[in-house]
Amino acid sequence: MLQRFLDPAVLHGINGLDLVAKTVVDGFVAGLHRSPDFGFSLEFAEYRAYSPGDDLRHVDWNLFARTERCYLKRYRGETNSQMTLLLDASNSMKFSSHAVTKMDYARYMAASLFYLSLHNQRDPAGLIVFDDEVRNYVRPSTRQGQLHRLLAGLEQAEPAARTDFGKPLQHFQEFLKRRGIVLVISDFYEQPETIVKAIEPLRFHGSEVVLFHILDPKEIYPEMKGPSILVDLETDQRLEVIPDYVKTEYRAKMDNHLQQMKERAQSAGLGYHLLTTDKPLDRALTEYLSLRRSSIAGGR
Amino acid sequence: MGFLAPWFLAGALAVGLPVFVHLLRKQTTVPRPVSSLMFFEQGTQSSTRHRRLRYLLLFTLRTLTVLLLALAFARPYFRHKTVLASDKLLLVAVDDSYSMNAKAGGDAGTKLDEAKREALQTLSHKSVGQKAQVIELGGQMKLLTQPVEEGDQLRAAVDGITPGDGHATFGELGRGMRAMAETVHTPMELDLFSDMQESNMPGNFADMVMPGNVQLVLHRVGAEKATPNWTVESVQAPGQLVDTKKARVIAVIAGHATPAASRTASLVVNGNVVATKKVDVPADGRATVVFEGLDVPYGESRCAVRVGSGEGAADAFPSDDASWFAVKRADPERVLFVHQATDTRSPLYFGAALAAAAQAEFVLQPITPEQSSDIDPTKYAFVVLSDVPSVPAILENTLIRNVQVGGSVLVAAGMAESHREHIPVYDGNVQDGHFYAHGLADAAGFATVGEADGSHPAMKDANGWEGTKFFYAAAVPLDHDAGKARVVARLGDGTPLLIDRQMGEGHVLLFASGFDNLTNDLPLNPAFVAFVDQTAKYLSGEERVSGARVVDSYVQLRNPVNEASGDSAASKATVDVVGPDGKRPLSLKEAAAAQSFQLEHAGFYQIHFANGRNALIAVNPDPRESDLATVPDDVLKLWSGSAGTGAATAGESASEQADNSVSGLWWWFMLMLAITALAESAVASGYLGTQREAA
16 A cells, blocks of 8 residues: 555656755764764864863874874764655645646655655655644654654545644644754645745754645646636635636736745745646656755755 | 328427426536635626527527437428439330230231230330339249340340240239339339230239339230130049040030130040040030040050141130140059958958049058068058058068158058057057947947048048048047148047158058948948048059149149158159250259249159159140130229229329329438537537536
8 A cells, every 4th residue: 555655666766866955964873965064973074173171082192193283083974864744634635637636646745755765865754744733743763664654644644624834833843843854745725925934934943944836737727618616625615707717817816826935935945846746756856856956066 | 292100290399308408407517626716706797698608509409400300200201293214114024924825916926926026116215224124924923134224135135035834913913013112112114015814814903903103004915806716624534544445534625705616626645646526616615525545555645635626717826725634554553451360341341442443543452460571562552551450560660661762551540459559650659449339428329520621632522421420439649740740530529530640751641440330330431432542542642643734833842851850761862853845944952852843834744753753744724824805995994094092093194193203301301410410419518528527
């Protein structure tokens, strides 16, 4: 059952890339992520002159014997990047115009990321499922069986209730005390300023926050051949709509919403990516990871 | 315009269905879920107008579909007055019955020659592009060509018509045309070239009425007034002859439309005139001539009675002046009569009856079962087992084999057989014996014949059987005989009295009583002589081949094969038929399988049957063909006027009816229906597509 989240085709596309965290997180477990901080590891970094109070264990006695000066030996530390994924499980995620609902797409993507993080990078990964409250929380860890716990959490995340970013925010703060990568997957049917305002505090801990905006292609370019009665999946409210409106005003409003989301997120230092459910999953992730790597390289 | 099936118009009521769907049924829209309504606004202003317009178009198309379907099934038509000559199928029917061999008068040759000349003239006046078909009307109606335009093919077909010996009937022509009109709906013109013989008229005028789209044009060939004709109407002569001095040949000389005249009747044997007699034939009447003694050589002889011109008027139809018959002279055939030593009455009565009948053709040879072991039954005409409880096994097996290949056995199951269940040769058992003398079944002490099948050769003269008293009859069950045994006579209580059972090519006739006068008084009855005579002829096979036949009659070549038992070994033997012209009309395949054969020509047929017997069969034309009286003009006018709507509207001219043809419109409606259905599918698929998307 869990294998459906580990589509080999998807993983194949991701395997070729190194996940390089943008932010260095504390930790001493060996990995592939280079930390900008210095720690105590095997790879030499530099010498520093001894100053009173330094630990004498780190003095390079060989150098002292040759030069009679005390230097401390410093090493380049390698660390892990804790990844926490926030998954929106509101009713609106049930929508689909084809075989894959937005929720399915989000699950596939989350599962792929979990697998990549735990299996390849040995990074701790955690999951928070929310709608108007926190529905499920899987603590970030690299313990054995963590991947199965995460995937089981994804399985249990059935869409219910409506989205509310305000209420579960305080809980996010409790759970996310360590720095790391925070990924938010949602269709973001809310005002952009409300969303950014609710998520922005997550960055204050030093975490890198990225928003994955999942939409169905028919939500961006809807088709309507005749007047129809529309039902809101979250509120159950009904509204009769004519095709002319959908072709003109709806498009304009949706474009404006997407533009606002992008701008507000970037201005708040949040990563933002719009993904539609008709795009191949590996392609979407590859696109994102490439962007991340290029941005890391640019930052050095 | 009208409708051929107006009841289908009731189907137009189905229009109510689209009316209900579009106008009466409340329109419902399936709600369509969306993630959020935050970017939508309500709008209803212009939607219903578009929807109604499209629904109105769909409603119109659906209503039209239903109406066109109902109209197409009602088969609309319209009458139009103009029919092109090339649309009319020309049918040229030439009568080639036996009477057409008569002289037409003058130097024109026979009537058939004149008919063919006129038919060719009619074909030459056929318009270009018009199709025609040639029909030969003899004993049967034959289509000589398909409907074709090529004149050469049609003329060749007319030229190829040869004089026939059959008897034509206009009823056959009427039936054929009615059958043809079921498949050909275009107007047809039937040109009939015939001598319009009165004897060709069927018993019922309705049989010869033509269908509505046939215009009948009659062409009389020969004189309208009947020409005098003398003919030998019938000849009565023995088929098999033993004593030539006792034989008699009785001929009937008939005159049709003739004055009283003196004619000469000659008896011809194998081409030689052996006797001549003068006979006075009254005006338009008949006279009988009797020839005493028929001196023919041993074997089969081809004989004829011929009527000569003698003195007086000439004969217009010399071809029918002779009537042929075949006679076979042979020594008396022996009949093996197996009886018990104690039974002396049976051979006495049976032998006396056999001697009295059949012109002494058979000689009885009575023996007891003990003497019969080394008897060869093939040397006998047939075998009689008279109330013998058992026969030697060797004889029974020999008899069964003989029956399988065409021999015959007559079994009498008298009281002696009641002690034993098994009946020799006959594949059956005696279930019980009915002793009527004891008054158990009948208060009178005897039983009488309840029913008799007069069509069976052995019971042709069953008139004397009514008074016969039966005191005993063996009850033979028929359950396992279904399909093979035929009950020829039953007693009053239903007990089968005479059963004919086919075994292979031969027959076993079971008489469920005795030939003595103890079990019944039949031997004392005059009907016994006729019964023995006819039974002897039937079992010896003489009945099947004796006497003269009429043209177009059938002769049975082999017994029908019983598919269930498949016991006819002899049915696989080939037969051989040699026609009057010396040719063999049957192919090898037909000779191996044909059960019967139609005698199509007059003359002598030499036939070798499947059971090994040979016969010479004389075939004469139907005597009705000799009466050259023609159908009166008023009757012919009535007939030709009856084409169209029958005799009731005979006053209408045939041409007017033919021109008033009918054209069906249903396929135009079907075409429009197909177009409407396609349009409806296109419009409806758009609508349904929206519905599906919404769902």
